[in-house]
Amino acid sequence: MTARRMRLGLSIRGHGYHPAAWRHPDVPADGTLHVEHYVRSAQTAERGKLDMIFFADGAGIRQGDIPRGSLARTGRDMVELEPMTLLPALAMVTRHVGLVTTASTTYNEPYNLARKFATLDLISKGRAGWNVVASWSEHEAQNFGLETTLDYDTRYARSAEFVEVVKGLWDGWEDGALVFDKASGQYFDEARMHVLNHHGRFFKVRGPLSVAGMPQGHPVIVQAGASDQGRELGAATADVIYAINTSLEAARAYYADVKGRMAKYGRQPDDLKIMPAFCPVVGHTRAEAQAKYDQLQALIDPLAGLGSLYSSFGDLSGYALDDPMPEDALGPQELRSLSAQFVERMRREKPTIRDLYLRAGLTGSAKIGTPADIADAMQEMFEAGACDGFNITPASLPGGGEDFVDMVVPELRRRGLFREEYEGTTLRENLGLRPVVNRYSQDRRAAE
Helix, strand or coil: CCCCCCEEEEECCCCCCCCCHHHCCCCCCCHHHCHHHHHHHHHHHHHCCCCEEEECCCCCCCCCCCCCCCHHHCCCCCCCCCHHHHHHHHHCCCCCCEEEEEEECCCCCHHHHHHHHHHHHHHCCCCEEEEEECCCCHHHHHHHCCCCCCCHHHHHHHHHHHHHHHHHHHCCECCCCEEEECCCCEEECHHHECCCCEECCCCEECCCCCCCCCCCCCCEEEECCCCHHHHHHHHHHCCEECCCCCCHHHHHHHHHHHHHCCHHHCCCHHHCEECCEEEEEECCCHHHHHHHHHHHHHCCCHHHHHHHHHHHHCCCCCCCCCCECCCCCCCCCCCHHHHHHHHHHHHHHCCEHHHHHHHCCCCCEEEEECHHHHHHHHHHHHHCCCCCEEEECCCCCCHHHHHHHHHHHHHHHHCCCCCCCCCCCCHHHHCCCCCCCCHHHHHHHHHC
């Protein structure tokens, strides 16, 4: 038994995190266009007392059509509902689970985004979270009048300033600023409303924000990034980091590195929860779990598999699928950290092309087995100093999420690793994060 409890999120984007999930007989192929599909998974997460649901998102279809025809064979992340419109609907059919989505710092403006997340926090009564990303894909850039994306360093510099501006706008109304005194005619206290007047390298924003009174003070900030810039931004600004690691050693090193950067920003290690992706395929027996996985693997279209490898290795359609991966097959490397993991695997294990796209079928750490097997893997990482919990990335939805909640969560509770009931009313409280201190209120108290 341990007093330290896991933090758990459920990523409910799309059909699930196996590339062939949309072809599974129990998965509605058109489910991503219907709100009921997401409602079912959101309510499943809440039934399991999970901290949050999570939407990874991009501003466009980010996979190209190389080899030709591969895009039409791909169902993952193709067409789906826009999450900032979807999450308020999910807020109305849940009461406790956090509502987190990605929003790009590359193709948004700070004022608009601050206003949207502040509104979501009010609608959900304190359950909003923003996953901060700096968009990397040329396909996204071309949806916003650009030929190519910003360079890597510029994207992260812009992202850091963007977050600074958004937090400044959220602080613009102190607690007690809205008086609403009908008798005196005073609507707000001028001394507690603040104009930001930000002038920076990328943004010029006056403020104040036209939304106030957020239950959390600030919506929870989530960040994902394995690069040095990403780690630094997470250590400085994030409440949660969504990481992707493929081994216990890599997860421990990442955890220690990011937590070790926090002190220079005046932060304590527990001010940040690191929750790596974890994909469980669970059955009542190991044979049942393996059969579930094998069924999904058999549904991967070879052309779609080649398309999924393009960003890391280029066009491999000229090679036989069952020949060893050629050593010189290094592609554009659009995703630096993911490509590095793939390349290292290739050099170490010398897989065939088919082996590689089949092994890439699950996101992050994965485990196939019984509830006890899954809990063992999670407990090992958690107690080894590799994470504060997990963002569960089910192989298929809604079934994979339901299997986790119905079979694995009870096992985690039996071991004392996960809550029986929600501790608070806001996402920040349930994650065990300290309350946000408004910068102007802090300055006021310091001056008194």
